[in-house]
Amino acid sequence: MTDKRDQLEALAMENAQRCGMSGMSFRTLADEVGIKSSSVHYYFPEKSDLARALIERYSDDFFAALDKIENSNWNLRRKVKAFIAIFEDVARNKKLCLCGMMAAEVEQLDDHNRSLLEQYFKNIEKWLVKLLEDNHQDVRTELPPRLIAKTLLAGLEGALLLDRVAGDMQRIKAQKELFLSLIE
Amino acid sequence: MTDKRDQLEALAMENAQRCGMSGMSFRTLADEVGIKSSSVHYYFPEKSDLARALIERYSDDFFAALDKIENSNWNLRRKVKAFIAIFEDVARNKKLCLCGMMAAEVEQLDDHNRSLLEQYFKNIEKWLVKLLEDNHQDVRTELPPRLIAKTLLAGLEGALLLDRVAGDMQRIKAQKELFLSLIE
DNA sequence: GTCTATATACAGATAGAC
DNA sequence: GTCTATCTGTATATAGAC
Numbered sequence A, B: 001m002t003d004k005r006d007q008l009e010a011l012a013m014e015n016a017q018r019c020g021m022s023g024m025s026f027r028t029l030a031d032e033v034g035i036k037s038s039s040v041h042y043y044f045p046e047k048s049d050l051a052r053a054l055i056e057r058y059s060d061d062f063f064a065a066l067d068k069i070e071n072s073n074w075n076l077r078r079k080v081k082a083f084i085a086i087f088e089d090v091a092r093n094k095k096l097c098l099c100g101m102m103a104a105e106v107e108q109l110d111d112h113n114r115s116l117l118e119q120y121f122k123n124i125e126k127w128l129v130k131l132l133e134d135n136h137q138d139v140r141t142e143l144p145p146r147l148i149a150k151t152l153l154a155g156l157e158g159a160l161l162l163d164r165v166a167g168d169m170q171r172i173k174a175q176k177e178l179f180l181s182l183i184e
Numbered sequence C: 001g002t003c004t005a006t007a008t009a010c011a012g013a014t015a016g017a018c
Numbered sequence D: 001g002t003c004t005a006t007c008t009g010t011a012t013a014t015a016g017a018c
Helices: A005-020 A026-033 A037-043 A046-070 A075-094 A096-104 A110-136 A145-166 A170-180 B004-019 B024-033 B036-045 B047-070 B077-090 B098-104 B112-133 B147-165 B168-182
Strands: none
Touching: A005 A026, A005 A037, A005 A046, A005 A096, A026 A037, A046 A075, A046 A096, A046 A110, A075 A110, A075 A145, A075 A170, A096 A110, A096 A145, A096 B098, A096 B147, A110 A145, A110 B147, A145 A170, A145 B098, A145 B112, A145 B147, A145 B168, A170 B077, A170 B168, B004 B024, B004 B036, B004 B047, B004 B098, B004 B147, B024 B036, B047 B077, B047 B098, B047 B112, B077 B112, B077 B168, B098 B147, B112 B147, B147 B168
């Protein structure tokens, strides 16, 4: 049994990725773990504390996955495939990226959480740029790494959004094909 | 003076594109046009009626813009630029695509509105495919039109999302550059 | 068409007992 | 830590008067 705070975070994460910010109400969470909503406030005094915990948790998990990819001895193509596979996993589970979802409802976040969100996207792009620069010999296009990083990430986030509405994975698949075509 | 229903729709559209679904509450709208929330129900019996009106209005405006592009005598490059310019306009005004926003909160929509949303994206892709096929001689890549259409649209939707968080237009700019590089 | 009044539900949040 | 109880705010929605 994990501790209750962790349990609450995990549940809130599920709900948020499926139902947006409205899916992480203190009452719903309380019901699901079998306590009262006032007790949830013990762990997360304000809603923004919960939102922050989720962004940090999602971000930590994501960059842990990137670390694994970075420390492998795979070639660029396989590394990019592994990067895209993180998003394919989200799509397969009919979820959204937590941060993509929050980006759509950013007006509900306080300044600190907004800047966490901004950093999340920037750091992913930074990681991608480094990956592409370190393997420039395997990149088939003249387009700068910064541009490839930005369009790859934005396209994956958009694909998650649109594919969930359509109930398929066509756009994420297309995005994968397009960017793999730019790599040896 | 436009009629009140139209005024309500226009305001709801603004709010929704800036603040998400929570931005289109009947009370807020009522306050803004100077009537009571119960009077808003006269025009839109239920919230889903308002949501539907917005999707249809946004969709109609969008495809009217596509018609103009289609009926021009521009070459492919200029037409694609004009297509992307629709999204640049949204970004410049710090807004989201209405349908992109709703895609992020799709669990709040009823079945009918979900299918309107799905059709919106599918029809844009269809329009793009036709554009690319009709001008295949100006397309620099072997990638099929269907794939280009899907990645262009998803990338623009994602770019709107991420750029608004960052407060700039870097991703939309990158998306433009990438896809113009595929065209003569 | 617009109003007042109201029903009902749910949100975030806090005080204070145990 | 968790509870009960409660406050406050807001949401959608409806009945019925004018």
